Amino acid sequence: MGVEGIGARVVRKEDKRFITGKGRYVDDIKLTGMTYAHFIRSPHAHAKVRKIDSSAALKMPGVVAVLTGQQIVDDKVGNLICGWAITSKDGSPMKMGAWPAMAPETVRFVGQAVAVVIAESKNLARDAAEAVVVDYEELPAVADVHAAIKSGAPQLHPEAPGNQVYDWVIGDEGAVNAAFAKAANVVKLDVTNNRLAPNAMEPRAAIADYDAAEEHFTLYTTSQNPHVARLVLSAFYNIAPEHKLRVIAPDVGGGFGSKIFIYPEEMVALWASKKVGRPVKWTGDRTEAFLTDAHGRDHVTHAEMAFDANNKITGFKVKTYANFGAYMSLFSSSVPTYLYATLLSGQYNIPAIHAEVIGVYTNTTPVDAYRGAGRPEASYLIERLMETAARQLKVDPAELRRSNFITQFPHQTPVIMAYDTGDFNASLDAAMKAIDYAGFPARKAKAKADGKLRGIGVSCYIEACGIAPSKAVGSLGAGVGLWESAEVRVNPVGTIEILTGSHSHGQGHETTFCQLVAERLGVPISQVSIVHGDTDKVQFGMGTYGSRSAAVGLTAILKAMEKMESKAKKIAAHALEASEADIVIENGEFKVTGTDKAIALPMVALAAYTAHNLPDGMEPGLKESAFYDPTNFTFPAGTYICELEVDSGTGKTSFVNFVAADDFGRLINPMIVEGQVHGGLVQGIGQALLEHAIYDANGQPVTASFMDYAMPRADDVPSFNLSHTTTLCPGNPLGIKGCGEAGAIGASAAVINAITDAIGKNNLEMPATPDRVWRTIHAA
Amino acid sequence: MYQTTYHRASSVDEAVSLFGKSSEAKFLAGGQTLLPVMKQRLASPSDVIDLGKIKELQGVELSGDTLTIKAATTYYDIMTNADVKKAIPAIAHLTSVLGDPAVRYRGTIGGSIANNDPAADFPAALLALGATVKTNKRSIAAEDFFQGLFTTALEDGELITAVSFPVPAKAGYEKMRHPASRFALTGVFVAQTKSGEVRVAATGASQSGVMRVPVIEAALKANWSPAAVDGVSISANGLLADIHGTAEYRANLIKVMAQRAVSAAG
């Protein structure tokens, strides 16, 4: 490893621009003749749109157009799609309620757009929007999953009777029933996985620019996957053929999944730009983000686990109701099914698992993938259940886990996933040691003497990342392949450009991806630049989500590098009159091994481009590309242990210690990995203690601003104690598993397990607000 | 934000006269409440009269047993003021747990009490300490000044110039922060005057805004100690209830915060 190679704690290249305010986000871009869009959104959770009167607005200063849902439908812009087909247990396809980009007839959640004003400035657009009169006929609404599936509940979509999207099952029900029939003990638990609003720092934004002469669109947008956006806009929404649509995702300020999806606002901006013949910009505000960014989680689950007399798990059955909101967002259908139920084996040997997942429409904001997507819900359920089991069976929670750990790899679970490698004992041991687990009873006793309630909570998570082997996901209903692409361009002077289909929106790719190049060629990372986020520059790629950019994206770069290096070695061997097999690459030079003969990379590059003296038959140039499709998911895993105190007077939780021992396979940049873990842990703790997107019974959002929706802040979280226990992933050449989501997946259960340990009562829902904890402590 | 006309006043008289000449004016102090409301288009003053540069509205004076804080003094300046820390450290503490640094650098005591948010911190201090609100026209006892949610005794165009606090024998403030906004989910200010009177005010708790808590006052009058409040029972009737705290929880917090405030007061 060089000073900037794999494993080095290199300072992030991109941070200079971000911390000096030089980042270039969509809202920073101004085009000549640009107009501004302001959406008119439904204040009702469910209503018929009787009439839209825009006559007064059209007479107002600076108004260019007022466009409605009926017009976008008339112009045959396609309805929004859901890209993963799920089949119910009766063999029927999932029930898709039609979702036009603006509602022509019926609105089904507060914030759904019915019309848009295009004007010369943002303020003028907003002024005019207030003069547009929308006549709604309110309909009864339903926000809660259980209420939505009751007979007589308000119905959202004619396509989905009973508001049911699907009733999906996985696993062997007969085997599970047999295990329960023989069980020595059965442990039961009901849990709610609270709905979250993603809250990326940068709100969503889009600028659409239609060029009538070329019949060509350019879309600047806040996207985690610009090529997927282009594909969907072309293939399904009839905006323009792919070669007539360029999608650019410049600097993007956080996504957490919420910027994977193609949203109505982008579709409307493109369509409107052609209609008004000028560029159209829309920048969402925070309220719009709360109302329209896809939310996360929102499960209600009943689970039962069977144990034999030796406390070994023999069976696991799960029934989950997943609240999808009013419409099926782009990848929503896969989240509570293939991204959730396939992880229900956790770190444990469980011979039989059966899960049923019922997807439900409600009059709320659509729900889709949010950091972890399905895996936090699975991990939380299993780890709450293991803790509950330990309390019920009166055994140490860490030891109950240990005695059920999978220790042989590869391991085929009963729910599709085949874990390739891991060492669950190692991470449990590391975490127990870091927190001095053995010393806890004494600390608890001392705290008690001081009048404090102290608790400890363990969470052993596993996740499936490196999303994903295309053939496997295709067989499960995915509408896309999940490979990644890369191109390596060595310029004639020897500097290097890496074009990647991954997209960085905070992850630090501009640094880590360069580190691979530095590792292989021994050149400084200042000689390398990363190009991403523009469909005109970069070959088709799949983008960033599911902790895939290192495991899949970086592997694609490695494959392209190998091809480039192989050609460069041929050129070097030719120039040095040596055998290609004797060429090694060191410190930016191609050397003949065992001699002092060498040629520097810039000279090889120059030779490739001058082409004056290349080996016979060789094409000029030094540029290679690769597509990499993984053969399996990767399986990051680890143990989080949290120690905390609860103030019995107020119910407030304060952390004493929080340790994380993760196995992410190989780390490219440990500092960036730590940052990812910190952020993930804070999101997991946020879910456990603070965050909850709440609707009243009529579907009115109660938490549509930061005055009500509690985001975690620095003083809400402890300083983290991180460590790594590494098993290399055998599925990719770099041995990488991925680290982007782990913290958010594993943290919540550790926190709730610790609070329930402290207060001595097992039933406590997230978020464990002081009020809720206080009431639980003092409940009879 | 809607169109508005901005004025920067250089004296109280000028501010009041500008106010009188406008159709629907608003005074602007720290802007921590007014500006967000204007940005959300929930307020549309024709004219905004900035008080920030008026010298006579800035600063703190300690004279004998009276601490006077001028209306446009920021929370940060109050928090770091030596006289405040010496005379009524509970006020310095209250200011240090108010909002976040950005809010503390801009927000003012005058803006806070003129706004009278039911979860604001300063109203509890004024009520418990028996402060007097000085305006360009008159002096108003804290008792009479706060008149329910977002309602005060101020008349249209009346400008707060200062608040004067009698220096107490003992005082303490404890606050359970609202998890999202950091306002008071419930905050309790306890004070023992130099004449031995005990006054306790709670904010964030009641549906009708800041309030005195007579049962706790009686208990503390008999015995100034946290334990004295143990047996007190606070009714949840009339208390606020929302997603962050039930009325019963707030009733509990009134008691617990009062006890902790007494401990802090010493």
Ligand SMILES: Cc1cc2nc3c(=O)[nH]c(=O)nc-3n(C[C@H](O)[C@H](O)[C@H](O)COP(=O)(O)OP(=O)(O)OC[C@H]3O[C@@H](n4cnc5c(N)ncnc54)[C@H](O)[C@@H]3O)c2cc1C
């Ligand atoms: C994120 C955030 C967190 C906050 N947290 C807290 C908290 O924890 N505790 C808390 O108490 N508050 C909190 N606040 C509110 C903050 O204290 C405000 O500063 C305060 O409510 C208003 O003071 P201001 O100086 O900003 O007044 P402005 O916003 O400028 O004005 C508010 C109102 O008072 C009127 N006004 C201002 N000065 C005078 C005057 N001298 N005479 C007559 N009328 C006047 C204005 O016309 C306006 O109607 C928070 C605010 C924010 C944005």
